[in-house]
Amino acid sequence: MARIAGIDLPKNKRIEIALTYIYGIGLASSQKILNEIDINPNTKIVDLNDKDIVKLRAILDKNYQVEGDLRRVEAINIKRLMDINSYRGKRHRLGLPLRGQRTRTNARTRRGTKKTMANKKKAPKK
Secondary structure: OOEEOOEEOOOOOEHHHHHHHOOOOOHHHHHHHHHHOOOOOOOEHHHOOHHHHHHHHHHHHHHOOOHHHHHHHHHHHHHHHHHOOOHHHHHHHHOOOOOOOOOOOOOHHHHOOOOOOOOOOOOOOO
16 A cells, blocks of 8 residues: 555555545646656556655655645635635635525535524515
8 A cells, every 4th residue: 555645545546546535636637747757547556666656755745735735725825815804704704605606595515504593484465
């Protein structure tokens, strides 16, 4: 089992997919990294030798911000938005969607479960 950037990569997966288990590396980045160091994307993690793993680690350390560092930077950026009291910062603080989605219906993931309002009855017809 290869350990890269503090993550144990699953040994029976293709290297192209296994690299996406690292926070900050998607499929496109994974393919780009493998092209740089000339590793076949269909190679399983089990079949990698130590030289390949060292090359992977070196490229990730040199060119990419991953895992803890990336999470820290994102948290700092969100905190900055909240501190300057921007619209997006306010939405983060309230736990609401911040990219223009509607909240009257949907948005259940951000808003949480439904809370029934007391004494909310339909207005009588005249």
